Structure formats: C-alpha cells, structure tokens
Amino acid sequence: MEMKVHILKKTLACLTAAGLLFSLAACGGQQAQEAAVPAEAENQILVKTEKPAMGELTQSTNYIGTVEPDRLVEVMPKMGGTVNGVFVEVGDTVTAGQPLMSFDTTDLQVSLAAQKASVEVARAAVMSAQAQVDQSLGSTFDLNLAQLESSVQQAKNAYASARQSLRDYDDNNDTAASKLLNQRNDLRDSVAHLNNLIEQAQTDRNRLDKNDADYDHKLQALNENIERLTKEVTAAETQLSMLNSNVNDDDLDATLRNLRTSSRNAQLAYDSAQTIYELTKNDVRNDALKVANASLGQAAASYDAQVKAYEAQAHQLTFASVTSPIDGIVEAVNITENQTIGNGTIMFTVTNKADLVATFFVSEDAAKTMNLGDPITVENGRNTYQAAVAEIGTMVDANGLFKIKATLAEGANLMSGVSVKITASTAKAQGLLIPQGAIYYDAGQGYVYAYENGKAVRHDITVGVSNNDYAEVIEGIDANTDLITTWNPNLRDGAEVSLSSNAGGASSETANTSSSDSSSEAASSEAASEEAPAESSTQEDAAQ
Template sequence: MAMYKKRVALFVALNISVGSLVGCSSADAVPTTSASVAVETQNVMNGEIELSESFVATITPKETTYVFSSMAGIVDNIYVEEGDFVKKGDKLFVLQNEAHQFSLDQAQASYQQAEASRQQAMLMSNLEIESTVATYDQILLAKNQAIVQAENTITSAYASYDQLVAAKNQAVGSGFDMQLLELEAQIETLKMNIATARLQLNHAHNNLKEVEGNVRDAYDDYITADADFLIEDEKLDAAFEVYEDAQIKLATAQILAEKYAALQSSITTFAAIEVKEADKYTSRDGIPDYVVEMIDDIITDMRRNNISGIAMSDLMDLTREVNQAQLDYAEAQADYTQAKTEQLQTEAIFEQWEDGYKDAEIDIDHAQELTYETIAGLETNLKILEEIYDVTKSGATSEIIEVYDKQIAVAQLGIMQAEQALDMVKDSYDEQLRQVQIALSGTQSSAPLIENVYSSQLNMANVAIAQANYVLGELIVASPTNGRVEKIYIEENNPVGNSNAACVIADYSQMEVTFNVSTAVKNTLKTGNNVVVMYGDAQYLGTISEIGAEVVGQTSLFEIKALIDVEYGEIPSGVRAIAYTTTHKANDTITIPYEAVHYERGESFVYVVEEGVARKRIVETGLFNNSTIVITSGLDIDDEIVTTWSSQLRDGAIIRGHEVEEEILLDETTIIKEETRTEIEENTEILLKDDNIKSIEDGE
C-alpha cells in the first residue's frame, strides 16, 4: 500500500511538473502505450513472516548476591574494596575471634578434663577388679589352708584312734614303762593341738576386726562421695538455669532488636539513636501513636527480662554471657559426672566390703563353733588319756581296758566330727568364693558402664569443640560466588549484624535485560525466544528467560527478563538499552510481496494473471512488514500475481511478465529541461524516504 501511494504521489508530481513545463504547447502530453503491460509476476506460495518490536530495557547482572555475616560481631579486617573482582571462596572480611577462641579453649579444656576423669575412673575400676581378684585368691588360699588343716585334724584323729587301739593292746600285753611313755607323748600332742586351735581362732577374730575397719572406711568414703554428688547436682541445676536464662535473654534481645531496627528503617528520627533515647519521643514530636506504643512495649520487655540494651554491642555482650554460661554448664556436667561416678564406685566398694564382712562373720562363727567342738573333743581325749595314765600308773588292768574303750569311742567320734568339719570348711569357703565371683562380675560389668558414661561426656565435649571450631570458621566470611564487589556496607572495628547485608557482589558474566510489555505482546512471547539488545554501538544476542505472571505495580504492563552473554565490564549495571524481539509470527501461510497489494475504497486487491490478462481480485490481508504481507483469503497456491506497479496496469490489461526495472514513459515529443528533471527526482526521493507516509497509509 505504501509503495503504491508513493508511486501515485510520484506520478502526480511528475504530471504536475510536466504540465507546468508544456502548458503552452498546442497539444497535451500523452503516455506512450503498447499492446501489453511489462510487469514482474510470481507464483503464490507459502512462507513465513516475523514482526519485531523495540522496548526500552534495563540491564543488570543476572546474579546479584547480598552477603550476610552468619553471626553478629566486630569486623576485624576487610580484604576487598568496592570494584574488586572476586572468585568463589575468596575472603571478604573476618570478625574478631577473642571470645570465640576462648570458647574453643574452654571446650578443649573440658574435653581434657573429661578424658582425665575417664582415665581416673577406669584406673579405679581396674584397681577394684584387681582388689577383688586378690580377695578371691586370698579366700582360695585360705580355703586350701583350712582344708589342709581339716585334713590334718582328720589324720590326727585317725592317728589318735590308732594310738589308742595300740595302747590298749599294749596295756594288756606290754610293759608298764613303755605304756606310760606313750601316754605322756599322746597327752602332750593333745595339749599342743588344743593350743594351736585356740591360736587360729584368735587370728580369725583379728582378721575380722581388720575387715570391720575396712568396712567403716569404705562407708566413710561413700558418705563423703554422696555428699559431694549432692553438691555437684545442685551446681549442675544452677548452671543449667543460668545457661537457659542467658539463652532466653539473648533470644528476647535479638527479637526486640529486630523490632526496633524495623522502626528505625521506617522512622528516620530513630535512625541514629538507641531505643532508650527513642522512648523519650511522643506523639507531640510527630511520632505516630502506634510507634510510641511499640517503643513502650520494647522497653517494658527489656525491663521484664533484665536486658540493659539491644544495640549491637549489647547483643555481643549477651552472646558472650551465653557462651560463658554454656562453658560453665559443660564444666558442671563434667563435675557432676565425676561425682556421680565416685559415688557409685564408693557405694559399690562399701557394699562389697559390707557383704564380705557379713560373710566373714558367718564363716568365723562357723569356724569358732567347729574350733570349740574340736577343742572340746581334744580336751575330752586329754582327760581320758590322763585318766588312762593314772590308771596305768596304778596298775589296774581291767580299769585300763575300760578307759581305753571309752577313749577309742571318743576317738571314733572325733574322726567323724573332723570329716564333717572338712565338709563344712569346703562349703563355707565355696560360698565365700561364689560371693567374691559375683562381686568381681559386677565390677567387671560396671567398667563398660563407666566407659559409656565418660564416652558420652567426651562426645559432648567433642560437640562443643566442633561447635567452637564451626563458629571460628563462620567468623571468616568468604565470597559465595564469582563477581564484582558492588557495595561494602561495613567498616573495620565496627559491629556487624546478621540481619543486614555486609556487601553486595554482582556476577557480570551473564547480564539480565528487563523490559515491560502489554498484555497483547506478552501473550505472543515464550521463554527461549531470541532477543537482540542494542547498547551504544554494540549488539548482543540473548533469549527470554522469564515472563512475568502479574502486572508491575499500577502500569498494567508485564515484566519480561532475558539473558545475554557479555564479557566482564562491557556493560555497567543499571544502564538503559533497546531490546528487540519478535512479537508476531506467522508460519506456513500465503505470503506475497508487500508492493503487490493495492487499495481502493477501503478494499485491498491484487492483480492475478489469468491467461495473460490481469484480473483484479479482492483479498484479505494479515501480518505485514516493509517487504512481505500475509494473505488470509482470496488467493490460492500457484496463482500468478503481478508484483510490480505500472501506470498502464488495470483490470483486463494484457500482461507481458518479465523482470525489468520500473520506469516512467513520457511522450517522445515532450521536452524537459535537465535542471527541472533533477528537481523532480530530488522531490521524489524525499517522498520515498518519508517514513510518515507509511504511518498515514496504515491508518495510524
């Protein structure tokens, strides 16, 4: 349409010019005609067309990272400046670590103390095992000795029996002097056995007194350990309460600090003052009532929780209080565990000694009973021998035989009692050994329990060490990405919080282009569509990465984002550029040259060549650009159409299709001055270059 109207304008201009030049001639100028019109033609075929639009865009880095400190603290060193390029992992800044290093030292000291306590407890456990084993060995030795003694008593009883039988036989048929000597020897042997039995009984009583003393000492140790345990238990409860209160106090202070920070960001009056100073302001000072109430609530909560301040330095002090309370609690736990272990150990030792004393007391009672019975039997035998001796010395043979018979009967009873005593000795010592074995088993089984208790304590100490090391590691803030340091908000030796950004890093390796479009354009776009961005004299290619789902603010426009690849530093952040992208596209549809369409009385038409004759055909058009237009109806594939303009082209004209340059034919008799022709050509060129004509032609 545009080219058509331009040609019309050119044709009119030329005719006006020619008419003015030849107006005095006797005859009008008439274009030369021929039998056929020379134009260009082509067959209709399917094609595609794209329409692109330009948008004002803003270019920013794709990734802009706000770096925060993971904890509050005082900035010790800053290793970068604004404008520096950093790589992922490069150190940005570090916080002061004195308090946290102290926490690590305390945690390591707690671990070493727990390890020393564990070694001491295991040493005591091993000593107790060794002591129990030694007690077992002593009882076993005493058992063997008692068995030997009992067996000796049996042997002695049999010997006495044999001697009595031999003495009786001798008394009946042997000499008087020899008999008296044998009786005297037997009497002396019995007296010696009686003295030995009494001596052994006294020795057993002395051993029992020694065990009783050990029981009293073990009981005193247990009472002392139990008292120490109760004290450490109270200390542990108190330390936990202090630690818990410190945590609650810090958490409350942080919440209040965040509330006040929000007020500071919205109320410029509070920007540089602490909350206690802000409490002096009222609605008379232009502060909204709800803000005054929030300040009052913050102050009330601070007083209720005994919080002196919520500035960064105050939060640091509270953090140190929490760390110290945690260390005190860990130390109290270590002392509590050690005291509990000592209480259990001393209690076990006391119970072992007490059980041993009771068993020994029973054993001594049995032994005393047996010893008294043995002594009584020996004394009876001694009395009988003395009677025999007296009778023998007097020479009464019948009486001697009677006495010997009595003595032999007593000796037989002594043999039976001695054998019973041997069985009792074995049973008694076997029971003692069983009790000691039970005690040994309990001591051995308690060793793993002690190991587990201290292993748990060591694990807690290891956790504290790991936590302290983690905190120390968090004091060093490294760059999380590659990029350029855009802004630094912190200063050395000044506090930094974990709620405000410390610095900003932008990744310029991939830039993001942002522009806004209408709903109609937005519905034609897809992610992945190509985008051309013009910045200065440079052109950058990219693709659409994000299409906004909601309008931006009150603009009724949708935000579109695209990514372009650039080198570092080529495009600064925040600059304006022009973005071009395809907004409309038609594929596999009939397209013809734009110049082939003509317009008349609101209708569009083309000339279709039918058997060499131009036929005017009404068509409907779609998308178009400067060179191509879509035909939605009126044409079929392979239709031959006229694609160039001619002044002689009209419905019914004979067409001579060929490829020639467009020209204007004038009458051969018409004479045009060279300068006038040059002026016409210049005016024509101006008309053809005027972009406003196309706007008027398109009805804009």
C-alpha cells in the same frame, strides 16, 4: 468493503484526474472534443505484476531493558559478632578468596580454650573407665580369686582335720553316747550339705535363659532335683530330731565336747569360704564387669560430645574472616569497624562486570519464539551494542511477563543499572513473501489481485508473520501467481486490466527482510495488519 494500502499512489491518481478535468474545462467545445482521449483508453487499467518470493521474514519488537552484571553477589557472614576490620572500599577490584573483613575472635578463642580443657577431662574419664574394665578382666581380679580359692582350701583342710581328730577320739573311746553323737553330727553335716545343694540348684534355676531352646527341660530337671533334695533334708532332719532326744551333751566329757565344737566351727568356716568363692567367681565378677563397661560407655559418649563441640567452635573460627566469593568490583560496603552485626547482614555487594547482561521482559508468545543465542540490539543514547540471548525465563511474573537475559558483546561500555532500548526478534517465518502494498482487507479477510488472461482476479489469502514491508502468505497463492502490485481505484475482481510497459512480471529474487516495531511491547502480525485499513480509504470512496 474493499480497502487500499497505497495511499500515496491513490492521491497521485486523484491529482492527475483533477488536472485532466481542469484542462478539459479550459478548452472550448470543439477543442475539448479534439483533445479528449477515447473512452476505451480512459477506462483502461494499467497494472504492474511480480511473482511472490521465497524468503525469510523477521518481525522485531522494541523493549526497555536494564543493564546488569552477569554475576552479583551479596556477601553475608556465617557468624555474628563485632567487626574487627574492613579491608575494601566501594570501587575496589577484588579476586575470589581475597579477605573483605574480619571479626573480633577474642571471646571465641576463650571459649575454644575452655572447650579444649573439657575434652581433656573427658579423655581422662575414658582412661579411668577403661582401667576399671581391665581390672575386672585382668590380673587384679584373678589374684583376688586365687586368694579366695586358697581360703576355701585352708577351711576345707581345717574341717577335715577337725573331723579326723574327732574320729580318732571316738575310736579310742568307743561308748554308746559317742556313737549317737557321731551319728547326730553326721546327720547335721548331711543336712547342711543338702541345704547347700538346694541353694545352688535354686541359683541355677534363677539363672536359666528363657530364650534357651532347652529351657523347659532344664527347668523341669532342676525343679525335680530341688524337690528330691528337700525330701532328703526333711528325712535327715526327722532322724536328727530323734537322735537329739536320745543324746545329752552332758554325757560327753570335756575333751569330746571341744572336739565336736571345733569340728562344727570348721565346717561353718569351710561352708562360708566356699559360698564367698562361688559368689565372687560368678555374680560379683559379672556385675563388676557390667558396671565397668557401663562407666566406660558413658565416658566415651561424653568424650565424643566434647570433641564435637570443640570441632564446631574451631570451625566457627574459620568464619571470622570473610572473603570475596568471585572476581569483581566492590559495589557496596554496608559495615564499619567495631560495628556489631548478625549473620544475616548484607555486608558487601560484589559484581563481575567482565560479562554484562541486558535484562528485559516479554510476553509469553514472544518468549516462545526466542532461542538461546538469538542476536539482539542494545541502544544507549547514540551508542549501539550487539548482544545474544543467554537466558529465557520459564516463570511468569506478577505482570504476566517472562524475564529474558542477553549477554552483551565484549567491550560494551555501559554502567550497571542504566536503562537501554532493546530490539529483539519476536516472530520469524520462512516461506512465500509478498509486499505489504499488494494486500487488501475486507472485513478482516486479506486478499490480493492476480493478473490472469487480461483480468484482475481476487484471491483470498491467509497472512502469517509480517512487518512494515513484507508479509508471509500461508495459503491462497503460490510462487507462480502474477501478483498485481499497483493500485487503481477501478481495480475490481474480474476487471479487465492491461500490463504496464514496465510491468515486472518476473519473479523477484529470494527475499530476506526484517523490520523493527517502534512500540515497547511485542507487536503481533495481526496488529501490524490492522494498521493498513486505519490509514487507507475504500475503493468506493476513491470512485466517488
């Protein structure tokens, strides 16, 4: 069914036809025939034409938005405690870094002093441990070692002197018994010496490093040495046992017995001094150094922990005074003096009203058409302000909409939180434009009439972006088409038409048009197109 858009023109045409019929009825038969218009003139369709124009088309949509400051900061403390003072009130203008409030720091100061004392105690422990290490490595140990070396030398000299005295007596008192006793004493000395060598070899074996590349070779050599020395000790002890069975100490005189006792005692003293010296020089020194270093490590770790604890508490003191993070106006104060609060409490709200923004929400299609910097209009009552798109949200909300922020021009006198009417461009096109009144629709298919060789020729078209006045034509006609812009109830595809004496015919200048949709939601070009058939009548109705 073919439908018309220009209802006003159709109505005027109907009124004209009705007037003509009324005039004819009022005249008599002869007079009516004389006044009648020839049939050809009565059925003549007069049309006006114009050529499509190249231009830019903008479709705008109205939204409800909210005015907000560009920056809104909720100030929260980094520590909890008792409020010592509040320095601002609602409405005060503040600068970044200006104190807003402070906490009571009495308890924190006491705790910090105690922690500082703990640091000093830990420092003293480190110094003491270091002294132990120095003692293990320094002059005190060397002095002790020198004293032990002196003791060993003295014992050695005493032993040599006792043996020499015994030999001198034996030389002067050469008896069979004394010779046997000398042999027995020599064997005893030999056994003692061999046993000392065995103990030293066993110690060396226990100290072998298993990670040493030559470990197996050294271990085998020590085992062989221990085995050899053990055999020598066994042989010497066997021989000593035989001598003991042949020697009787009672056969010796008192002087010889005393000399031999002195020699044995001197030997024992020498062996003891040598053992003490070796242990001190090797194991004792190493063990003492290990213990001292371990103590130093523990003391240093404790000191580091105490220092970090002190620094943390000292840093906590810097949170006791809370300052404004931005330049702005205090919008809310939520605390009072002497109030105890936690570190998650919102104490102040500070806004920067130097730049106000209008926030509104649009559909996905509308968001895709917007660009940063696009101009928008903000209305509040009778006042109108200009703004520019500053932020286009990329995350859909629970209602399927996207958040848009527009920065208002400087000087906008608006209060935070007020609702405003926002007019924003939601569709744009640049191409071939024609008047909305020239478009007809048949079952959703748009078409126009073109003047071609005295006839009206139908052209189906694809309509793009449109507003209340113009529509973009994507395909179906071109810039040279003589577009029929007048409405007539008898206009059909192929109908003969005549150009009106004041028909346009020439192409209009390039158009640059925009319109605003009055709804609060985005209006698509399709929706705008569907409004025309709802308000128009069909050509068939007009013909009847």
